[in-house]
Amino acid sequence: xLAETMGTKAxxxxxxKRLGSMREAGLVAIILxxxxxxxxxxxxxxTLGNFRAMLMSFSVEGIVVVGMTILLIVGGIDLAVxxxxxxxxxxxxxxxLAGLDPWSASLIGILASALIGAVMGFFVTVVGLNHFIxxxxxxxxVRGLCLIITxxxxxxxxxxxxxxxxxxxxxxxxxxxxxxxxxxxVVLFDFLLRRATALRKVFYTGSNExxxxxxxxxxNYVKFWVTVLCSTLAGFAGVIYMSRFGAATPTFGVGxxxxxxAAAVIGGASLNGGSGTILGAILGIALLSVVTSSLxxxxxxxxxxxxxxxxxxLGAVSxxxxxxxxxxx
Amino acid sequence: MRxxxxxxxxxxxxxAYSAAPAKAAEESPFRCExxxxxxxxxMVSGVEYWFPVYEMFKQAxxxxxxxxxxxxxxxxxxxxxxxxxxxALAQNPxxxxxxxxxxxxxxxxxxxxxxxxxxxxxxxxxxxxxKRISFITSDNIxxxxxxxxxxxxxLGGKGEYAVLENPGQDNHDKRVTAFIDRMKxxxxxxxxxxxTASNQDPTKAYQGLxxxxxxxxxxxxxxxxxxxxxxxxxxxxKESGGKILVMCADVNANILDMIKAGEVFGSIxxxxxxxxxxxxxxxxxxxxxELIDPMNDAKRAGFNPMSIPFVDNGLSIVxxxxxxxxxxxxxxxxxxxxxxxx
Numbered sequence: 001x002l003a004e005t006m007g008t009k010a011x012x013x014x015x016x017k018r019l020g021s022m023r024e025a026g027l028v029a030i031i032l033x034x035x036x037x038x039x040x041x042x043x044x045x046x047t048l049g050n051f052r053a054m055l056m057s058f059s060v061e062g063i064v065v066v067g068m069t070i071l072l073i074v075g076g077i078d079l080a081v082x083x084x085x086x087x088x089x090x091x092x093x094x095x096x097l098a099g100l101d102p103w104s105a106s107l108i109g110i111l112a113s114a115l116i117g118a119v120m121g122f123f124v125t126v127v128g129l130n131h132f133i134x135x136x137x138x139x140x141x142v143r144g145l146c147l148i149i150t151x152x153x154x155x156x157x158x159x160x161x162x163x164x165x166x167x168x169x170x171x172x173x174x175x176x177x178x179x180x181x182x183x184x185x186v187v188l189f190d191f192l193l194r195r196a197t198a199l200r201k202v203f204y205t206g207s208n209e210x211x212x213x214x215x216x217x218x219x220n221y222v223k224f225w226v227t228v229l230c231s232t233l234a235g236f237a238g239v240i241y242m243s244r245f246g247a248a249t250p251t252f253g254v255g256x257x258x259x260x261x262a263a264a265v266i267g268g269a270s271l272n273g274g275s276g277t278i279l280g281a282i283l284g285i286a287l288l289s290v291v292t293s294s295l296x297x298x299x300x301x302x303x304x305x306x307x308x309x310x311x312x313x314l315g316a317v318s319x320x321x322x323x324x325x326x327x328x329x
Numbered sequence: 330m331r332x333x334x335x336x337x338x339x340x341x342x343x344x345a346y347s348a349a350p351a352k353a354a355e356e357s358p359f360r361c362e363x364x365x366x367x368x369x370x371x372m373v374s375g376v377e378y379w380f381p382v383y384e385m386f387k388q389a390x391x392x393x394x395x396x397x398x399x400x401x402x403x404x405x406x407x408x409x410x411x412x413x414x415x416x417a418l419a420q421n422p423x424x425x426x427x428x429x430x431x432x433x434x435x436x437x438x439x440x441x442x443x444x445x446x447x448x449x450x451x452x453x454x455x456x457x458x459x460k461r462i463s464f465i466t467s468d469n470i471x472x473x474x475x476x477x478x479x480x481x482x483x484l485g486g487k488g489e490y491a492v493l494e495n496p497g498q499d500n501h502d503k504r505v506t507a508f509i510d511r512m513k514x515x516x517x518x519x520x521x522x523x524x525t526a527s528n529q530d531p532t533k534a535y536q537g538l539x540x541x542x543x544x545x546x547x548x549x550x551x552x553x554x555x556x557x558x559x560x561x562x563x564x565x566x567k568e569s570g571g572k573i574l575v576m577c578a579d580v581n582a583n584i585l586d587m588i589k590a591g592e593v594f595g596s597i598x599x600x601x602x603x604x605x606x607x608x609x610x611x612x613x614x615x616x617x618x619e620l621i622d623p624m625n626d627a628k629r630a631g632f633n634p635m636s637i638p639f640v641d642n643g644l645s646i647v648x649x650x651x652x653x654x655x656x657x658x659x660x661x662x663x664x665x666x667x668x669x670x671x
Contacts (some may be wrong), residue, residue, distance in 0.1 A: 044544040049569075053539030056568075057532065147375035147403060151668075153657055154377065154556075156583040158590065169567070245531055245560050247583040250375060252531065254405075289536065295525075296540035302496050302526040 067233035075273025076131035080138035082256030088238030093248030113235020168244025207274030361395035374401035386605035424448035424612035448615035467599035473507025488549035491523035534561030
């Protein structure tokens with residue numbers, strides 16, 4: 001199981017077979033099936049504009065999903081990501097309004113987010129609390145910080161310089177910078193998670209912490225830094241959101257953590273740790289986006305949208321689970 | 330002697346004259362007893378919407394020589410709001426102006442407050458089955474209606490429109506329903522082409538509107554019953570050509586800047602100040618029923634004669650022309666007060 005998740009292969013199979021045996025193949029098939037069905041149901045689904053819209057809608061959240069997936073693999077969870085995204089936004093925004101240039105303000109926002117991760121990591125690895133309760137407390141505390149910083153009032157960042165706004169709103173030869181950044185983050189961490197020794201320790205720690213410890217891995221060290229990484233990526237996403245919307249609202253990101261965790265789990269990450277891939281998690285959030293877009297395009301009543309979305313997701317995960325189980329046996 | 334007499338007479342006159350207003354003030358029935366305190370109680374207490382409400386609640390309190398306090402829970406949680414309501418009630422305030430997050434869970438706490446002699450008025454959301462004295466709110470139907478008229482007038486009565494919703498929140502649902510009903514009734518050439526739930530989330534609003542635009546490239550307007558979604562909707566509008574009129578309800582600094590820049594067409598804003606001021610007056614009158622003696626059976630039957638079930642606090646249509654008057658920080662600066670911190 002672990003070897004498969006990590007992409008280890010004893011015998012090299014033909015490339016099409018290897019693709020088919022990947023953990024994510026089932027999810028890709030489900031998304032493709034949904035896309036094909038939607039292309040018949042709505043002539044507006046299979047258009048470049050719609051795909052661009054869907055990609056734009058989950059790109060920034062996708063950066064947070066990357067951090068969450070790695071944290072889930074190590075056996076942790078971070079319920080504070082929505083609050084941290086908001087915190088990075090409002091801290092950077094308020095520093096900018098106080099006169100700091102937006103780049104420096106953003107850097108401070110990201111570093112402060114990393115610090116929040118470090119504090120949570122401290123409570124998990126030194127004090128000995130679990131990730132769930134630590135991040136639950138973190139979620140409340142950080143949301144409180146957002147209210148303190150903004151005094152409950154959304155910050156209007158209309159005066160952000162165009163160069164900074166371009167990060168969230170501009171494009172390079174028609175390709176939005178947001179998508180470029182998202183793809184870069186995904187490719188980097190997917191590669192590191194599959195190939196880099198440091199991140200492969202995340203799998204060992206998450207699948208069997210004791211065994212990892214006996215084999216010389218400093219598991220607390222791994223858990224600490226993965227917690228910091230998750231918060232840092234959330235902070236990074238917050239800064240991009242600030243650039244994208246030209247605003248920083250103290251209620252931004254409420255409930256975001258559920259979507260993020262759902263995406264990672266749909267993509268194959270286990271809540272017990274030890275398994276998961278970045279690609280799978282991104283496919284998970286893509287599936288969520290496709291379903292949302294489909295329901296809008298089909299003009300489904302707003303009162304039915306959530307229920308239908310939940311049912312489709314449950315069905316998709318069940319099919320994926322079934323396919324994966326069959327493959328494993 | 331004559332000088333002495335005239336000086337004495339003058340002194341008596343001056344004293345009598347200066348004492349007259351004080352005496353009049355003392356005799357005015359519109360004064361609080363020392364320590365008479367009125368409390369405002371809300372959920373998600375850090376949100377800007379409440380601040381102008383409390384500002385005028387506080388002002389009415391000051392004018393009548395009463396104490397006021399801003400209370401509530403920072404969370405979107407009815408249990409926690411009830412706990413904060415109970416904590417406020419434990420201090421035996423004269424009255425509580427409460428925004429009950431959900432109507433029925435507040436029946437018992439409100440009735441308990443009334444039972445112990447604390448007047449209760451609800452605002453912006455109601456608990457109609459409780460014994461609260463009054464309910465003051467914006468007329469959500471009128472808000473939706475005005476928004477529809479503003480958009481349809483701007484578009485010459487013809488075009489495609491969509492709505493981004495927050496299903497489940499009563500006042501938002503009413504605004505949306507009224508908006509659509511008005512379009513159907515008065516503007517038959519305005520065609521509803523898309524509805525989706527953005528749930529006050531800018532990212533969901535962005536994706537929702539982008540999807541609607543894909544299917545309806547001629548979309549001319551979009552309405553949402555709150556302000557947060559307008560941030561995402563405006564961004565989606567920018568990316569899809571900027572031809573859509575974005576209209577929302579409620580305002581904050583960011584929305585006001587967007588209205589001024591033309592990214593958001595306008596907003597329907599409830600008159601929060603009157604909500605607070607009249608909310609206080611309703612509470613105060615409920616606590617001082619001896620001031621009124623209406624022609625009914627209140628005295629004989631022993632119920633509170635101060636009975637005004639519903640008050641409409643009015644609304645404003647905020648556009649680029651008047652947006653400057655709705656900035657909270659400018660308002661506080663103009664008034665020289667500290668908002669909810671006093």
